[in-house]
Amino acid sequence: MAPKLPDFDQWIDAMASVVGLEITPEQRPGVKANLKTAAKMAAVLEKAPVRPETDPAPVYRA
């Protein structure tokens, strides 16, 4: 699920138009850096044990 070496420019162009955002040249390096961090996080999470049938916890009680 987590791409190993995605093309970040392609990713930005495709998704930004889907969500109605325009990523300017000034914003692009910062957005790319943050996507890179997110992709690393997703790769870490991919290795963590999660059973597919687990209930998600967006609202939970501590």
Added chain:
Amino acid sequence: MKSTSRAAEISRAVNTAQTSARSVMIETLARIEANNGRVNAFTDILGERAMARADRVDADVKAGKPLPLAGVPFGVKNLYDIEGLPTRAGSRINRDAEPARTDAALIARLEAAGAICVGALNMDEFASGFTGENAHDGPVRNPHEIGHMAGGSSAGSAAAVAAGMVPLALGSDTNGSIRVPASFCGVFGLKPTYGRLSRRGMFPFASSLDHPGLVGRSVEDLALSYDALQGYEADDPAMVKRPMEAVSGRLERGSAGLRIAIAEGYFGGDSEVRAMMDAVAEGLNVARRITIADAQAARAAASLITMAEGVALHLERLRTQADAFDPEVRDRLLAGALLPAGWIERAQKFRRAFHGQMLKLLETVDVILVPAAPMRAPRLGQKTASFGGVEMPIRPNLGIFTQPFSFVGLPVVAAPIAPPGDALPLGVQAIAAPWREDFALRAARQLEKAGLAQAPVARGFAED
């Protein structure tokens, strides 16, 4: 009585008529006036309002009304609503918002106990950041070394307390935003259980992770204030209806009877951090060492959820006024809008699993100790630092030790550990099971009793 006294001392002195709330307030406002320029902690000062409240407190004390925080001045991170002010939340955008009609619930609760709000405090824009460097209001400076970061996002809260301008400040913690600045500025911080304190009247960041909390200069002050802050409010859907569980009377038990362990592995840190943890282990006589499986994944999942929830809050503003954001915050939020849904859902499923794992671990241990931040406060403007020998960007990595616990809502106290010589402070987190704030506070109190944890006013700001 000094204006740099702790909250409990001020309250005792006002309640016993050794001083008046009016006189404490005059000194406090003068001290803020004299010192705020050096640290840039306050963005708004409420002189007139504070003096009027001080007179009311004096009248109440005279009438024999018991007030646990009589005349105690406090500041609030500027994401808390203050009647009559726009709630800027560190942003330029919110400055044009309508002024708040009423105070946030937690301000009202502290004031009902006799404390007095004196102003609003600087923070990272929209609570998104760990540095305290605000592009619009300027950086908050660390009172211990003004060329260094105060830590964020509750930067002004920690700096105002460390500089002795106020003994208490309200903050908020989504991924470590109370605990990181508490560690950098050498003050105590409390982030209670998710759902314990009301968020009514607070500007959000990432709702499923946002916790209100506070900083102060002693464990007793944290406990007194926390007791005043408890109580159900219907307007926060995350809030859990629980009876008041006062902690103030339990502190002196210290760590007696508590099962305490130090978490290693992921939480090992560099040599300075390890040396601090060894001193803590020795001081508390803790021999037990544990590891927390999947802490790294918990931190990763917390980051992904924060990105997704953060942008859900700001998407429309990013479409129409992206230039008005702090560029660092803006680019992180923009990236959050582009993430695959599957990553976020996996993070939420993992969150359930990790929550269960932590509850199980906390059946065998009452308090877990880990460092609060991976380093002492970096210099203002510094972009990278060594993390375990690897040069990495600072901004996204200051919360590596705090994120796994706020991720699943556990109560945590951050206690400042006195540094050797002139070094900047470090901090340790005491983590307990949900609703056991008392355990975390008792462990911190033990560290205080042992002389290990202390929060003196920063040297350049101390009174004779």
